[in-house]
Amino acid sequence: MNLLAVRALRWEWLLAICLPLLLAAIVVNASAASAAPAPSRPNVLFIVVDDLCADLGAFGVAAARTPNLDRLVARSVKFDRAYCQFPLCSPSRESFLSGRRPESSGAIQQGRTVRSVQPDLAYLPGYFRSHGWYTAAYGKVFHKNDLASWDRYDEAAPISPQEKAALKGRAATRQQGENAPEWLALDCEDADTGDGIVARGVAALLRERAASGQPFFLGAGFRKPHLPWTAPKKYFAQFPRTAIPPLREPPLRDVPLIALQTDLFGIAPPADREEAVAAYYACVAFIDAQVGLLLAELDQLKLWDKTIVVFLSDHGYHLGDHGGLWAKLTDFERCARVPLAIAVPHTKNAGRTTAGIVESLDLYPTLVDLCGLPRPAWLEGRSLAPLLADPAAPWDHAAFTTTIHEGVIGRSVRTDRWRYTEWGDAVATELYDQVADPGNYHNLAADPARAAEILVLKKLLAQNPRTAEIPADAQSPRAAKPKKKSPP
Ligand SMILES: [Ca+2]
Structure with a gap:
């Protein structure tokens, strides 16, 4: 064997011994990284969107264009059956931010705070x-806003000067009511809009706080797709009227009139449903792009490994369904349900969906739990940590949603199979089979074959605290008197 051959043999030996060791080291390192413990004091990025129903790509609605929210959901555990506690901005947010049910705290109308x-x-x-x-x-x-909650808070005007100028003089289009659906494609850049300012402000906060060494809790509160539906024109260009599939729905059967009211603030139905939905979706696409800025910042700053990201809406939204319902304030599945996703550092469950029935109220105990903080005594929700650890974990819980029309309180409970609603003591009751009738069109409450189920659901509903007082100004100014009979 000559010298060259000996050298070649040594190299072969070296490769034969070292390569597997090297590969093993890489594999061990990689698995160690995936099993890395979650940080003990993680950051929280809390993204809440106003009036956003679950019409999102990640929630199975292809007509909406939400690549950034879809990407966020793909990094998260998706909650497919999450419900707000009151389908209106103020009582819903008061509930999930305080951890108390609307009827426990009494915050059951617009503007009433738990703090008071x-x-x-x-x-x-x-x-x-x-x-x-x-x-x-x-x-x-x-x-x-609760100023005591923040080291720093910037309201970021609901609409920017550019939006204000564009909307000026358009009040005439609101003849049907103060908040009748109104939309406008803006001739401005994202950065010149109220929500554009929110996204850029929070992105700047992320950059500033990332290097501080102190954990942060940052809130990004987007106001669209709340009315008026304004967004830069490039988003409206994505949604011609023909991009919206026509609505096909079953006829309403035995649904009481009181359940079919959404007009607390004078919401008037638009003349053309598809045109209005296109405007709503344009605003959703606009918000999606703003969320995209925050995701890019999390990427850039490598914050995913130390930041819990929560994304939710304050309640669902009607878009002309149920024979012409618009906006919020019903106890139907579409209005009570909220899109919810939670991304946890180092999770092995990114992109998985849980069918567990959860409440917005659960967010407070969940975040407290994930961050290792003591649980405050007043919280009424439950930690979702078990579902984040295993989205298929056993989870036998119900969700409760309350609303008010004409001074009559509507209490609804959602279980795995049913949605059951009681209006006042005996004004009306509703029972929907969520398997056969997911959209809630056929009320089975008068079906004698369902008496046993109703008894169980009635007891479940009665377990929750009930408010003794329904505020006089919680009555709908335009709604018809509640009637027991069904609509034609
Ligand atoms: Ca809202």
Whole structure:
């Protein structure tokens, strides 16, 4: 064997011994990274969108164009059956930010705060602040902001000067009511809009706080697709009227009139449903792009490994369904249901969906749990940590949603199979089979064959605290008197 051959043999030996060791080291390293423990004091990025129903690509609605929200959901555990506690901005947010049910706290109307009846209560961001997190927000996180919750807060005007100028003089289009659906394609850039300012403000906060060493809780409160539906014109260009599939729905059967009211604020139906839905979807696509800025910042700053990202809406939204319902305030599945996704650092469950029935109310105990903080005594929700650890984990719970029409309170409970609603003590009841009738068109409450199920659901509903007082100004100004009979 000559010298060259000996050298070649040595190299072969070296390769034969070292390569497997090297590969093994890489594999061990990779698995160690995937099993890395979650940070003990993670950051929280809390993204809340106003009036956004679950019409999103990631939630199975192809007509909506939401690549960024879809990407966020793909990094998260998706909650397919999440429900708000009251389908209206203020009571819904008061509930999930305080951790209390609307009827426990009494915050069951627009503008009434839990803080006003429980002055020492810490809202969710305030609780994190009291435990050493830096808390800051832009936009509409609270309906009525709680200054004590934040180290820094910027309301970021609901509409920018550019939007205001564009909308000026258009009040004539609101003849049907103060908040009749109104939309407008804006001739401005994203950065010149209220929500564009929110996204850029929070992105700047992420950059500023990433290097601070102090954990942060940042709130991004986007105001669209709340009315008026304004967004830069490039988003409207994505949604010609023909991009919206026509609505095909079954006829309403035995649905009581009181359940079919959404007009607390004078919402008037638009003349052309598809045109209006296109405007709503344009605003959703606009918000999607703003969320995209935040995701890009999380990428750039490598924050995913130390940041819990929560994405939710305050309630669902009707888009001309049920024979012409618009907006919010019903107890139907479409209005009670909210899109919810939670991305947790180092999760092995990214992109998985849970069918567990959960409530917006659960967010406070969930975040407290994930961040290792003591659970405040007043919380009424439950931690979703078991579902984040295993989306298929056993989970036998119900969700409760309350609304008010004409001074009559509508209490609804959603179980795995049913949605059951009671209006007042005996004004009307509804029962929908969520398997056979997911959209809630056929009320089975009078079906004698369902008496046993109704008894169980009635007991379940009665377990929740009930408010003794329904505020006089919680009555609908335009709604017809509630009637027991069904609509034609
Ligand atoms: Ca809202």
